[in-house]
Amino acid sequence: MSKLAINGGKPVRKKPFFPWPYHSQEEVNAVVRVAKSGKWQSRWHGADDVTEFERAFARYQQAEYGVCVNNGTVTMMIALQCFGIGPGDEVLMPVSTFIAVPLAVLQLNAVPVFIDIEPGHGNIDPAKLEDAITPRTKAVIVVHNYGIPADMDAVLAIARKNKLHVLEDAAHAHGSEWRGKRVGAIGDMGSFSFQSGKVMTSGDGGILLTNNEKLYKLAKGISSFGYGYPEPILACNYRISEFQAAVLRVQFKRLDSQIDRRWKNYQYLSKRLDEIDGINIPAMDERVTRWSVYVLFARYNRDAFEGVSKQRFVEAVKAEGIEIISDGYTPLYRNPLFQNKTFMSKNCSAGQPWYDRIDYTKVHCPVAEHMADESAFDMDLYNFLLGPTSDIDDVIDAISKVKENISEIK
Ligand SMILES: Cc1ncc(COP(=O)(O)O)c(C=O)c1O
Numbered sequence: 001m002s003k004l005a006i007n008g009g010k011p012v013r014k015k016p017f018f019p020w021p022y023h024s025q026e027e028v029n030a031v032v033r034v035a036k037s038g039k040w041q042s043r044w045h046g047a048d049d050v051t052e053f054e055r056a057f058a059r060y061q062q063a064e065y066g067v068c069v070n071n072g073t074v075t076m077m078i079a080l081q082c083f084g085i086g087p088g089d090e091v092l093m094p095v096s097t098f099i100a101v102p103l104a105v106l107q108l109n110a111v112p113v114f115i116d117i118e119p120g121h122g123n124i125d126p127a128k129l130e131d132a133i134t135p136r137t138k139a140v141i142v143v144h145n146y147g148i149p150a151d152m153d154a155v156l157a158i159a160r161k162n163k164l165h166v167l168e169d170a171a172h173a174h175g176s177e178w179r180g181k182r183v184g185a186i187g188d189m190g191s192f193s194f195q196s197g198k199v200m201t202s203g204d205g206g207i208l209l210t211n212n213e214k215l216y217k218l219a220k221g222i223s224s225f226g227y228g229y230p231e232p233i234l235a236c237n238y239r240i241s242e243f244q245a246a247v248l249r250v251q252f253k254r255l256d257s258q259i260d261r262r263w264k265n266y267q268y269l270s271k272r273l274d275e276i277d278g279i280n281i282p283a284m285d286e287r288v289t290r291w292s293v294y295v296l297f298a299r300y301n302r303d304a305f306e307g308v309s310k311q312r313f314v315e316a317v318k319a320e321g322i323e324i325i326s327d328g329y330t331p332l333y334r335n336p337l338f339q340n341k342t343f344m345s346k347n348c349s350a351g352q353p354w355y356d357r358i359d360y361t362k363v364h365c366p367v368a369e370h371m372a373d374e375s376a377f378d379m380d381l382y383n384f385l386l387g388p389t390s391d392i393d394d395v396i397d398a399i400s401k402v403k404e405n406i407s408e409i410k
């Protein structure tokens with residue numbers, strides 16, 4: 001009789017993990033308070049939850065200024081617009097990340113250029129940056145993937161030498177630190193997301209941080225029809241509402257204690273995972289002084305699992321009731337959007353010849369490809385690590401069970 005749940009056996013776990021988004025009566029009270037106040041729209045009629053939150057979150061991330069908007073993709077579009085990025089400009093970014101990053105670049109008719117990642121923790125590999133720089137390169141987007149700060153020293157040195165703007169995509173990295181400095185304003189601007197799968201959330205939402213007053217004023221103007229900006233600018237309405245900011249203020253109060261709790265539980269999870277031959281977890285760069293643990297980027301070695309593919313292993317663990325595991329990022333250029341260049345907008349009067357310069361079907365990033373195809377898998381930790389340690393034991397039991405019975409899925 002089969003033991004593995006994927007073959008009809010009894011799963012290790014049937015219960016769901018810690019619920020996310022998490023809320024208490026405080027979030028409910030905050031929403032009711034705003035509803036009763038009649039001040040629902042931000043930057044209007046003396047409404048102040050957005051302004052209060054912007055100040056508090058910027059201070060927390062050690063930035064001078066913050067501008068809240070409706071999500072963590074628009075934040076990147078605004079930052080790129082503030083940098084003056086436009087049609088044909090090239091923007092460097094890691095190849096293994098969320099599609100929002102190149103989409104923000106494409107919205108400005110600029111060109112995403114994908115850079116391979118470091119095999120250790122999966123962030124952009126600074127050693128691969130310089131070769132990709134051309135006279136058209138204007139900016140680099142550094143993603144602090146899964147909350148792990150990227151090597152900001154190396155990226156900044158290259159960016160300054162080549163006069164590139166630096167945008168930190170810290171969508172996963174609320175509270176993370178690089179050499180004692182919170183991420184987000186180490187580069188020129190930093191973008192955070194408050195989408196519902198992030199460590200603090202208002203369903204949707206985002207904030208842009210900077211230490212540069214000029215960039216701040218421009219970003220604020222762009223986000224709200226140019227109001228308050230001294231010159232006419234191409235702006236839009238990207239505002240967040242007071243309801244969202246009120247919820248964020250409550251979520252924010254829990255952020256540090258939840259980061260600490262995840263970190264404590266991560267010590268136990270990583271120790272137990274380490275005991276399983278063929279599962280490896282990333283070694284942390286010692287310059288990362290705080291990792292706000294968000295997602296685990298783990299490695300699978302099929303040799304220790306009788307040659308079974310990573311994809312099959314992940315399916316088998318999922319079937320055991322561990323739905324927090326997934327197959328990892330696939331290199332962005334494999335997306336049909338890039339393979340077929342379906343992003344080209346038909347209404348661009350100038351045409352878009354600059355996209356002819358890059359053939360995404362010929363781009364190859366070997367580290368990212370190997371990780372996606374053979375070795376990397378992810379585990380969502382933002383909710384999971386807030387539960388009891390018995391939840392961690394269930395994950396270890398599920399992986400160990402799959403390993404012990406691996407011949408069933410060979
Ligand atoms: C790395 C990264 N950047 C940006 C975003 C976009 O954020 P939002 O969903 O708030 O637009 C996400 C995910 O949501 C992300 O994972």
